Amino acid sequence: MTATTDDLRARAQAWIADDPDTAMRDELSALMTGGDWKEIADRFAGRLEFGTAGLRGVIGAGPNRMNRAVVRAASAGLCAYLEQTTSNAKERGITIGYDGRRMSVELARETVEVATARGFRVHLFESVEPTPVLAYAVKRMNAAAGVMVTASHNPPEYNGYKVYWGNGAQIIPPHDVGIAAAIDAVGALMNVPLLPFEQAKASGLVTILGKDLEDEYHAEIQKLLVAPSTTRDLRIAYTALHGVGDRHVRRALATAGFTQVHSVASQAEPDGAFPTVRFPNPEEQGAMDAVLDLAREIDAEVVLANDPDADRLAVAVRTAPGSYVQLTGNEVGCLLGHYLLEHGPKDPKRTVISSIVSSPMLGAIAQAHGAHWEHVLTGFKWIANRAMELENDGYRFVFGYEEALGYTVGPLVRDKDGVSAALLAAEMTAWCKAHGRSLIDELELMSRRYGLFFSRQVSVTMKGADGAQKIARIMDGARANPPETLGTHAVLAMQDLARGERRVRGGTVEKLALPPSNVIAFELDGGHRVMLRPSGTEPKIKYYFDLREVMGEKEPVHSARARGERMLESLVEAFLAYVGPLGA
Structure with a gap:
């Protein structure tokens, strides 16, 4: 049944009375004054659903938008659920990261204030970080859970709240359902206890994460390389698409010996307005234009691009001077899977996993190499959790991917990792070059071998x-x-x-x-x-x-x-x- 204007007005006024954010209260009041009841109806059509990736939506006032009020309720529900289900949850704490999107800092701080008020320790990154670094930190800190404030590859008006379990993977049932139920039970936001951010830091409950943890992560991803002696004579064009990947990817490549890495300067620094790209998803038309222009300028042999939180990777390759073709997620996934199985350690319990909507080709590759392959539901949380189940049965997880540009190598990060994937993609390209062929040539050889x-x-x-x-x-x-x-x-x-x-x-x-x-x-x-x-x-x-x-x-x-x-x-x-x- 369509809500009446009077009903919408009453609901909007009740929301304004409970919203902690002055700007959001003013935004909703302006919509009411302007009589934009269609917009108000959409904002109150329901509450932003806590689902596949926690929360994700357009920033704005109202329950069907991303804002401090919605995050306050989500954080209170998450803490309540952890108290009910996880031993030593408060002592183990919550690891919190955030990217460079609009309101990411404010939403991360809101989470800190809710968690510390309930006595939870918090491991908070001192600055913006890629999502895979947060996922790594959850395990490294032995946290009860993790929160990453990001909307990944969505347009600029979006933000999100991604929740990780203590195993470093995104939540799956029953935890997602349990957290959602706990959020429903939160009640009035004015009754949610808060410890103001500066007081929280002074309380001793907040540990700041920074250089030391980054150094550990980078040391570990270098161990994923399978052909470290291969020549690194490779020209690479890279873009972070105004996200948080630039310093991490360039550091990883430099450590591995890749010295000819050129980054798109206008897109290197985090900027939530995304001034040079409307839709910061490297799969979208036009998103790769700037880095492809750079590639032509320097005659790059391979092009790498991350999405804004650096958990995805796009790859394009030179086919002729000045000409490049972007590979699909399936092509990159199968290339990486083939490369790791062909050149990595050989053992009978190797396993690779892909999502059900990804190409069946990875299964054919695995079969040819005597490796175990499975497909799982869409979403990297299913790949990561299934990998851990198989590891408990003695399997060694080698690689997982989904066609939407998501890849992970080994058990280091229990989520897709665009930083380590960029490192492996560069090494794979260099190996092919050293053997007189390109990634396109490699795909042709694979097609003849596997179909x-x-x-x-x-x-x-x-x-x-x-x-x-x-x-x-x-x-x-x-x-x-x-x-x-x-x-x-x-x-x-x-x-x-x-x-x-x-x-x-x-x-x-x-x-x-x-x-x-x-x-x-x-x-x-x-x-x-x-x-x-x-x-x-x-x-x-x-x-x-x-x-x-x-x-x-x-x-x-x-x-x-x-x-x-x-x-x-x-x-x-x-x-x-x-x-x-x-x-x-």
């Missing part, structure tokens, strides 16, 4: 409450009316991860082992597949397409690739035509 895989993702942004309803209609429609064919391909089975079922054409129903998730996958003849799911961090629905094409023994790669691309394009068109009416 030619094609992947594509189509993301459709659907903002606001109306967009959320449309996404829900598409997902519900796909469950209720699955297609019998998509283009020229018969649909052989449908996997519905929310119901934990695989429905085979003809009526057979099988149980799935993966945890419940709002994901639907259609299995097609020929071994192809299509998946759809709502994004857990953005107002988007995402569609994933995977095909595997068999090459003729002496067939040129370009011929097989052209054939596969035509098949893929046809499949995408057929699927988009199918989902169109579902969202009407």
